[in-house]
Structures are given as structure tokens and as C-alpha cells.
Amino acid sequence: MKPCGYCGRENEDNASACRECGVEFAVPPAPEKQTPVKERGIKQFPVNEKIQAEILSGTGLAVALVAILILVVIPSVVLRVKRQLDASPGFIPKRSEWRDVSAAMSQSDYVKARFLAQEIVGREPRYYYGYAYLGNIALATGDLTNAEAQYARAYELFPNEDNEKNLAAVRKRLAKERTMPSLPLLLK
Numbered sequence: 001m002k003p004c005g006y007c008g009r010e011n012e013d014n015a016s017a018c019r020e021c022g023v024e025f026a027v028p029p030a031p032e033k034q035t036p037v038k039e040r041g042i043k044q045f046p047v048n049e050k051i052q053a054e055i056l057s058g059t060g061l062a063v064a065l066v067a068i069l070i071l072v073v074i075p076s077v078v079l080r081v082k083r084q085l086d087a088s089p090g091f092i093p094k095r096s097e098w099r100d101v102s103a104a105m106s107q108s109d110y111v112k113a114r115f116l117a118q119e120i121v122g123r124e125p126r127y128y129y130g131y132a133y134l135g136n137i138a139l140a141t142g143d144l145t146n147a148e149a150q151y152a153r154a155y156e157l158f159p160n161e162d163n164e165k166n167l168a169a170v171r172k173r174l175a176k177e178r179t180m181p182s183l184p185l186l187l188k
Contacts, residue, residue, distance in 0.1 A: 101133060110141050128158035135166060144174050 001010040002025070004018035017024045097120055104113035114137050121130035135150035148170045155163040 098129075098133070105137065105140070108140075110137055113137050126157060128154045128163065131157065132163060132166065135170070139170065144170055144177070148174060 002013055002015070003010055004021060004023060004025075006023040007018060007021040009018055009020040011018055011025075015025065097116070101113050101116045101120070104110070104116060114134065117130055117133045117137060121127070121134065124130060131150045131154035135147045135154060138144075138147035138150055148167065151163060151167040151170055155167050
């Protein structure tokens with residue numbers, strides 16, 4: 001039995017109109033014939049037919065996205081990193097080298113720390129950490145202009161939150177010093 005959408009009366013399953021009010025029942029459209037994938041001009045990939053059917057029907061969208069991620073995105077990222085490492089052998093300096101710089105900083109031997117850090121940066125000019133360390137050394141010695149330049153280069157190479165904060169703090173301090181007259185001028 002099918003109910004009438006207008007008056008609610010129950011009618012026979014094969015009725016074309018309601019016996020009570022005469023409203024005609026809508027005839028459901030015939031199912032659309034699926035054209036084969038090859039006729040639609042869709043490029044086929046070497047996957048099994050069940051997965052292709054799920055992808056084309058829309059139920060396998062998540063599977064398709066995961067497959068694209070695994071087959072396309074991840075290998076391209078790995079290849080990009082590999083090329084970057086191949087272009088610069090020894091891309092990341094040894095930890096012991098940075099320990100020497102850190103030890104010199106701890107002993108307030110800024111000349112030695114700067115020398116060691118510049119040596120590492122000279123070998124690996126695309127490694128942001130060296131510039132950030134040179135910025136720290138310049139800041140410790142009171143050379144704000146050099147600290148700003150080093151932090152800016154570190155942020156340019158690797159725009160993370162720490163590099164951005166260091167650069168902003170140095171720029172704020174430089175702006176403050178430019179607006180304030182120096183102490184010897186006030187004493188005259």
C-alpha cells in the first residue's frame with residue numbers, strides 16, 4: 001500500500017492516482033544507464049576494478065584521497081628532501097660543533113663563539129640555525145643591528161615562530177633605542 005502525499009489515503013501499490021482525491025502519483029524516473037569508464041574519457045589507473053567502481057560511485061572518495069596521498073604526495077615530498085640533501089652534502093652540521101659554540105657562549109667567550117658559528121655557517125649557508133645562533137651572539141654582545149640581520153636571515157630560511165619572535169624583539173628594542181636619547185647626552 002502506498003499513501004497519498006496530498007490526502008494521506010492508502011492506495012494499492014500499482015495505483016497511478018489516489019482513489020480519494022485523484023492526485024496522480026509521480027512515476028519514479030528510470031535508472032540512468034551507466035556508461036563504461038572508457039567511453040566517458042576518464043583515464044584509468046592500474047588499480048583493481050572494485051576500487052575503480054567505488055571511486056567513480058563516490059563511496060570510495062576517502063580511499064581515493066588516501067591513495068593519492070600515498071602514491072603522489074608523499075613520494076614527491078621525499079624526493080624534494082632528498083634533492084635538497086644531495087645538493088648540499090652534510091646539510092646538518094654535527095652536534096659536537098654546536099656544543100663547542102654553546103660552551104663558548106656559556107663561558108662568555110663571544111669572540112670564540114662567533115668564530116665557530118661563522119665557520120659552520122660558511123660551510124652550510126642554507127642552515128637557518130647558524131644564523132639564529134649568530135643573532136644570539138650579536139645580541140649578547142649588544143650589537144643589535146647585526147642581531148637583527150642574523151635573525152632576519154634565519155627567519156628567511158626557516159620562517160618558524162621562534163625566529164619570528166627573536167626578530168620582532170630585536171626590532172622593537174632597536175626602535176626603542178632610536179627614539180630614546182642616549183645617556184651621555186642627558187648628562188651634558
